[in-house]
Amino acid sequence: MKKKNPVFNFFSSVKLALFTLCLLAFTSIIGTIIPQKESIDWYIHNYSEITARIFQVLSIPDMYNSWWFLGLLTLLSINLIVCSIDRFPGVWKQVKADNLATDLKRLSKMRLTSSWVSNKSEEELATDISNRLAGKGWKTEQRRRDDSLLLFSQKGAITRTGVYIVHASILVIFIGAIIGELYGFKASVMLPETQATSTAFETGTGKSIDLGFTVRCDRFDIEFYDSGMPKAYRSKLTVTENGKVTQVKNIVVNDPLTYNGITFYQSSYQGYQDFLLTITDQKTEKSQTITLPFQQQQTLNDNSRIGVINAEAMGQSISRMKIWFKDDQGPASTFWINAGDQVTVERPGKKYTIAGKQVYATGLQIARDPGVWVVYIGCGLMILGLTVAFFMSHRRIWVLIAKENNETTVLITGSANKNKTGFETSFDALSKELEADTSNGKQ
Amino acid sequence: MDSSQLLGITTFTYMFSTFLYATIFIFKAKKLGSAATVFTVIAFLIQTSGIIFRWKESYALGYGHAPLTNMYESVVFFAWTIIAMYLLIEWKFKTRVIGTFAVPFAFLAMAYGSFSTGINKEISPLIPALQSNWLLAHVITCFVGYAAFAVAAGLGAMYLIKNMSESRKTTNEDSILGTLPPLKVIDDITHKTMVFGFLWLSVGIITGAIWANSAWGTYWSWDPKETWSLITWFIYAITLHARYTRGWGGTRIAWLAIFGFVSVVFTYYGVNFLLSGLHSYGSS
Numbered sequence: 001m002k003k004k005n006p007v008f009n010f011f012s013s014v015k016l017a018l019f020t021l022c023l024l025a026f027t028s029i030i031g032t033i034i035p036q037k038e039s040i041d042w043y044i045h046n047y048s049e050i051t052a053r054i055f056q057v058l059s060i061p062d063m064y065n066s067w068w069f070l071g072l073l074t075l076l077s078i079n080l081i082v083c084s085i086d087r088f089p090g091v092w093k094q095v096k097a098d099n100l101a102t103d104l105k106r107l108s109k110m111r112l113t114s115s116w117v118s119n120k121s122e123e124e125l126a127t128d129i130s131n132r133l134a135g136k137g138w139k140t141e142q143r144r145r146d147d148s149l150l151l152f153s154q155k156g157a158i159t160r161t162g163v164y165i166v167h168a169s170i171l172v173i174f175i176g177a178i179i180g181e182l183y184g185f186k187a188s189v190m191l192p193e194t195q196a197t198s199t200a201f202e203t204g205t206g207k208s209i210d211l212g213f214t215v216r217c218d219r220f221d222i223e224f225y226d227s228g229m230p231k232a233y234r235s236k237l238t239v240t241e242n243g244k245v246t247q248v249k250n251i252v253v254n255d256p257l258t259y260n261g262i263t264f265y266q267s268s269y270q271g272y273q274d275f276l277l278t279i280t281d282q283k284t285e286k287s288q289t290i291t292l293p294f295q296q297q298q299t300l301n302d303n304s305r306i307g308v309i310n311a312e313a314m315g316q317s318i319s320r321m322k323i324w325f326k327d328d329q330g331p332a333s334t335f336w337i338n339a340g341d342q343v344t345v346e347r348p349g350k351k352y353t354i355a356g357k358q359v360y361a362t363g364l365q366i367a368r369d370p371g372v373w374v375v376y377i378g379c380g381l382m383i384l385g386l387t388v389a390f391f392m393s394h395r396r397i398w399v400l401i402a403k404e405n406n407e408t409t410v411l412i413t414g415s416a417n418k419n420k421t422g423f424e425t426s427f428d429a430l431s432k433e434l435e436a437d438t439s440n441g442k443q
Numbered sequence: 444m445d446s447s448q449l450l451g452i453t454t455f456t457y458m459f460s461t462f463l464y465a466t467i468f469i470f471k472a473k474k475l476g477s478a479a480t481v482f483t484v485i486a487f488l489i490q491t492s493g494i495i496f497r498w499k500e501s502y503a504l505g506y507g508h509a510p511l512t513n514m515y516e517s518v519v520f521f522a523w524t525i526i527a528m529y530l531l532i533e534w535k536f537k538t539r540v541i542g543t544f545a546v547p548f549a550f551l552a553m554a555y556g557s558f559s560t561g562i563n564k565e566i567s568p569l570i571p572a573l574q575s576n577w578l579l580a581h582v583i584t585c586f587v588g589y590a591a592f593a594v595a596a597g598l599g600a601m602y603l604i605k606n607m608s609e610s611r612k613t614t615n616e617d618s619i620l621g622t623l624p625p626l627k628v629i630d631d632i633t634h635k636t637m638v639f640g641f642l643w644l645s646v647g648i649i650t651g652a653i654w655a656n657s658a659w660g661t662y663w664s665w666d667p668k669e670t671w672s673l674i675t676w677f678i679y680a681i682t683l684h685a686r687y688t689r690g691w692g693g694t695r696i697a698w699l700a701i702f703g704f705v706s707v708v709f710t711y712y713g714v715n716f717l718l719s720g721l722h723s724y725g726s727s
Contacts, residue, residue: 014684014688014689017684018681018684018685018689021677021680021681021684022677022681024677025674025677025678025681028670028673028674028677029670029674031665031670032667032670032671032714032718033718036665064665064670177663186660186661225506225568227567227568229567229568229570230570230571231568231571232571232574233571252571252574253571253572253574253658254571254572254574254575254657254658255657256657256660263660265658265659265660266571267659365659365660366660367660367661369656369660372656372662375652375662376653379649379652379653382645382649383642383645383646383649386641386642386645387642390638390639390641390642
């Protein structure tokens, strides 16, 4: 065995892996107990001046992005890489091994063996046994070894690489996370109804980010269950690029809108004191939407006037509003509208549809993460690797056929690197069947 | 019959199952063996129908969803997966004594759900954040993992008890502990159960990450629940590495199985009540 340098040995050791994993597990607890990403004043207020300073020095307020936590993750990655470089070639050798060149003396000493004699010729037996094995999914190869014939068959040689698939998957996930960190962003915006924006504000830094297109919130609605629990938060978003509407979608929590790789998630809302009213003349189908504050009158394009004179609220959200409306004919109409509903208002000689609701701003999370698919591929690899590493084994069977005097002896032996008891059962059944089919006394 | 009656009966049947398995263990009443199994299977079927009824009832109420959305429903499901896991192990490894160490977990979970005053048993509609197809995949995979870890902890305890008496040389064929499987067998089943749990915990964390990304745009935000699930994952990863590469077994692995489960309980239960975060809806 070649001598390795001590640095390489250190980074390839499992001890280091265990040590790093223990440290990661232990230090991760800190951030679940001490609230993260609060302001320095918050820590001073809730702990003490000194404690807050210590926190700051150790980056505790943002520990999962701190130099030392990222350092531990880097150490784990280096450990994974070096350990795999160290061990993988050996495992690959086993996968690619020429099992027909194996030491024949070793075969009879293996734990699972069975042998019997037959009066058929070597070649006849070899063909017979390999056909029978093939019928059970064991494809055989054979080679003449000295004065005997060796058959070999294996299943799942590649499953030996399962552990390395898991290790690689962790690195792939890290790469995906780094891509997201470098080329993606997380931002948010509070967008009042009917308003549009082409910039978002980065989470944490507050830096403004140019989206490259415009997104408008046409409408925001909250639906409630009878119990008063919220049932759905819904924003109707319209995307405009170069003056053209390119996408319209109603988004709800768990169903975002994606445009040009940027995704908009429904995340919060804010209720305003203002009202959003839509007045439609039913004959001309001319429609006008206005935003107006409580108890203020506004004149519309056709010179009619409208205002909200009363409202009922449930917490922050207005449940119904009383409208005052007057066109050029007759006295004013007053009526109630349930939030989000519309009513028909009959005026002398005219009919209007009037819809009203409170003005909301929708809170959107905005994210671009080009690394997310890399992360998902890593996750898929991890599940694949774990399944292979834990539940699939490399099973091998050798059959040695040797001529001795007038008889031919058959020696069958096998091994598995995992689930040994399961393999033993199937090996016993297989060898008994082969023996029954090919030994003397059976034609 | 409605779901709350069926689930109420379940609590008592699991208590009786626990009692039966304990009797087999303590009094070496091997004859009761098949009775305990049959009884547990019946209890399991009652609980299964209770869960299905609750599912149907939620549809009748007009906001149908799988019964996996609050603390009560999750402890019921936890108990269900523990029994499913245990019955699978009993069938696969042909040993009943494990029941003494596994079935009590299911009983305790059901009893906690039924009698704790802080738990809301009503079927309530889904808040917007929970309205996702990932709900089923995430909760089921996590709980299969948790149940496996619960059973592994039971096996760990069993190993330690047997080991303690063997080192004091008090065990012989006639003593109570003589009925326990050989230490090597317990060790092997503990390991296999942890491996199984580790795979499902991994899938549970991954489905949770995908769900978080589709709801909030971040697959990982270091919220306390996420972080604790990762801590639990680290603990089992350490355990498996210690076994595979450093040959750990026996007492040390038994302790780690118990220690890991403490972390599972904290991830599942402690985080909701002691720490704040995105998963807070699990606490009512």
